[in-house]
Amino acid sequence: MVTAIGMTEPSGGSDLAALRTRATRRGDGWLLNGAKTFITNGAGADLVVVAARTGPGEGSRGISLFLVEATRPGFRRGRKLDKVGQPESDTAELFFDDLPLDESDLLGEEGRGFAHMMERLPQERIGAAVSNLAHVKPLLDETIAYCRERRAFGSPIGSFQHNKFLLAELATKIDVTQAFVDQCVDEHAHGRLSAARAAKAKWWTAQIQNEVTDACVQLFGGYGYMTEYRVARAWMDARVTKIWAGSNEIMKEIIGRDLGL
Ligand SMILES: Cc1cc2nc3c(=O)[nH]c(=O)nc-3n(C[C@H](O)[C@H](O)[C@H](O)COP(=O)(O)OP(=O)(O)OC[C@H]3O[C@@H](n4cnc5c(N)ncnc54)[C@H](O)[C@@H]3O)c2cc1C
Incomplete structure (x- = not known):
C-alpha cells in the first residue's frame, strides 16, 4: 500500500497550526473539505493521513488526523507537480469535497492531531x-x-x-x-x-x-x-x-x- 501524509496546504506549510482543511461533524462522523499541496506520493497513494481542523477556532488545538483511502467519494487528485529536481518522485495536490469520515477513520485522539x-x-x-x-x-x-x-x-x-x-x-x-x-x-x-x-x-x-x-x-x-x-x-x-x-x-x-x- 502506498501512503502519504497531507499537512501542507496552498495557504501555507510552515504555520501548520493555521491549516484550513476542515472536518465538520455530521452524525457519528465528519464531512471533510479542503485542499492539500506538495504531497509526496499524492498521485499514487492508496491511503493518505490528512490533518484537518475538527475543533472550533484557530490554532493548534482542534486539529485531528484522519486515514483517508483514495477510493472514498469526494477524494480528488490534482496535478502531479513539475519540480526542479527529483522528477522520479510523485508530488501532487489533493482535494476533499464533502468526503465522509467515521470514527474508525480517526488516527489517534480527536483534537490532538497537532x-x-x-x-x-x-x-x-x-x-x-x-x-x-x-x-x-x-x-x-x-x-x-x-x-x-x-x-x-x-x-x-x-x-x-x-x-x-x-x-x-x-x-x-x-x-x-x-x-x-x-x-x-x-x-x-x-x-x-x-x-x-x-x-x-x-x-x-x-x-x-x-x-x-x-x-x-x-x-x-x-x-x-x-x-x-x-x-x-x-x-x-x-x-x-x-x-x-x-x-x-x-x-x-x-x-x-x-x-x-
Ligand atoms: C518536493 C516536496 C515534497 C513535499 N512533501 C510533503 C508531504 O508529503 N506532505 C506535506 O504535508 N508537505 C509536503 N511538502 C511541503 C513542505 O513541507 C512545505 O513546502 C514546507 O513546510 C514550507 O511550507 P510552504 O511551502 O507553505 O512555505 P511557507 O510556509 O509559505 O514559507 C515560505 C518561506 O518563509 C519562511 N518562513 C515561514 N515562517 C517563518 C518564520 N517563522 N521565520 C522565518 N522564516 C519563515 C519559510 O522557511 C520559507 O522560506 C513538500 C514540499 C516539497 C517541495
Whole structure:
C-alpha cells in the first residue's frame, strides 16, 4: 500500500497550526473539505493521513488526523507537480469535497492531531538527515576521483591548492556531520531524540548537502551543468532538502525556542 501524509496546504506549510482543511461533524462522523499541496506520493497513494481542523477556532488545538483511502467519494487528485529536481518522485495536490469520515477513520485522539504530528516529526527529520548525508557522501567520493583524473595546466585539478583545500574542508564537514547524525540516530533508537536535536540534524545536513553538491558542480566544470552527469542532477535534487520536512528557518525556530529565546 502506498501512503502519504497531507499537512501542507496552498495557504501555507510552515504555520501548520493555521491549516484550513476542515472536518465538520455530521452524525457519528465528519464531512471533510479542503485542499492539500506538495504531497509526496499524492498521485499514487492508496491511503493518505490528512490533518484537518475538527475543533472550533484557530490554532493548534482542534486539529485531528484522519486515514483517508483514495477510493472514498469526494477524494480528488490534482496535478502531479513539475519540480526542479527529483522528477522520479510523485508530488501532487489533493482535494476533499464533502468526503465522509467515521470514527474508525480517526488516527489517534480527536483534537490532538497537532500534538501527534509534533511527537512524530522528529522521526521524519532524522530520516531526512540520514538521507541528506547518504546522498552527498558518494557524490563527494565521485568528485574526488574526478579531481584526481581531470587535468588542467598539465596537472590534476585536485592538486591545485585551492581545490585540494576545498575538498579537504568538504570531507571534514561530512565526517563531522556524520558523527552528529550517528549520535542522533542512536538517541532516536533509544527514544531519547529531542525535537531540537532532530531539527539541528535536519537543517545542518540539508545545508551541508547543498554546500558540498554546489562545490562538486563547480569542480566538474561545464560537465557539472549537464543533466547527463549525476552531479548536475544531484544538485537539482538537493535544493528541496532546505525547504521540506519543515524548512531550515523553521528548524532554527525550534532550536531557538529550545534555547529559551
Ligand atoms: C518536493 C516536496 C515534497 C513535499 N512533501 C510533503 C508531504 O508529503 N506532505 C506535506 O504535508 N508537505 C509536503 N511538502 C511541503 C513542505 O513541507 C512545505 O513546502 C514546507 O513546510 C514550507 O511550507 P510552504 O511551502 O507553505 O512555505 P511557507 O510556509 O509559505 O514559507 C515560505 C518561506 O518563509 C519562511 N518562513 C515561514 N515562517 C517563518 C518564520 N517563522 N521565520 C522565518 N522564516 C519563515 C519559510 O522557511 C520559507 O522560506 C513538500 C514540499 C516539497 C517541495
